[in-house]
Amino acid sequence: MAHDRPVEAVLQLVRTSWTKRSRGGEEAARRNAAPVAFALPPSTRAPFAHEVLMDEHDEFSPRSTTREDVSDVGVQLREVDGLLRVELVVSPYGMPKRRRRPPAVRLARGEWLRWQVNYRFASPCSCGGQWSYRMDTFNIAHGTPSAEVFLGEPSRHVSELAALR
Numbered sequence: 001m002a003h004d005r006p007v008e009a010v011l012q013l014v015r016t017s018w019t020k021r022s023r024g025g026e027e028a029a030r031r032n033a034a035p036v037a038f039a040l041p042p043s044t045r046a047p048f049a050h051e052v053l054m055d056e057h058d059e060f061s062p063r064s065t066t067r068e069d070v071s072d073v074g075v076q077l078r079e080v081d082g083l084l085r086v087e088l089v090v091s092p093y094g095m096p097k098r099r100r101r102p103p104a105v106r107l108a109r110g111e112w113l114r115w116q117v118n119y120r121f122a123s124p125c126s127c128g129g130q131w132s133y134r135m136d137t138f139n140i141a142h143g144t145p146s147a148e149v150f151l152g153e154p155s156r157h158v159s160e161l162a163a164l165r
Contacts, residue, residue: 007079008046008109011070012037012139012150018056019132027056034060036116036137037150041066046144049073075115075138080106084142086113088160094119094134095164102158111155112141120164133164 014036022031034054041050041064049070054060070077076087087104105113118135139150 006047007070007077007084008143009070009077009084010040010044010046010048010050010141010143010145010149011073011075011077012040012050012052013073014038014052014054014137014139015134016054016060016137017132017134020130022056023133030060031056035062036114037139038062038064039151040145040147040149042147046141073138074136075140076104077140083108084140086115086140088115088117088138088158090117090160091119094121096120096162098160098162102160105156105158107140107142107155109143110145112139112145112149113156113158114139114150114154115158115160117160118162118164135161 016031016034018031021027038052044066047070048066048068050064050066052062052064054062074089076089078085083106085104085106090098107113115138116135119133121132141149
């Protein structure tokens with residue numbers, strides 16, 4: 001049975017963005033060393049979203065924000081029969097097109113999920129018409145976890161990482 005009350009969930013979005021410059025060599029090593037999870041901000045109770053952005057132009061230094069609204073972060077969250085139903089909403093503009101998608105994941109209280117997806121974008125206005133790239137890592141916990149929860153191993157992992165030309 002679905003409830004209209006807010007879900008008790010904590011969502012951390014770690015978004016890493018880059019251009020062709022970081023596709024090989026030392027720059028790619030720097031990009032690949034960027035974390036996919038961070039400790040949560042202190043004294044915050046579910047529901048909330050913790051967004052961490054890392055971009056090539058600032059050498060992948062993390063910038064973070066926190067907000068109570070988890071409805072507009074790229075996932076659909078709904079509590080059904082005591083389980084948190086998580087479904088990723090992919091960008092309609094990114095490549096490759098994903099015709100077959102993984103099903104929604106259901107999490108019991110205390111469990112958490114890491115869902116990763118990557119994209120390639122055509123950017124005629126920015127980046128001088130070059131491709132830009134992005135990897136989104138969604139760390140999602142059902143309940144109010146400890147600040148270090150996402151630094152461990154997830155209960156579930158979904159990978160939609162594709163080869164990006």
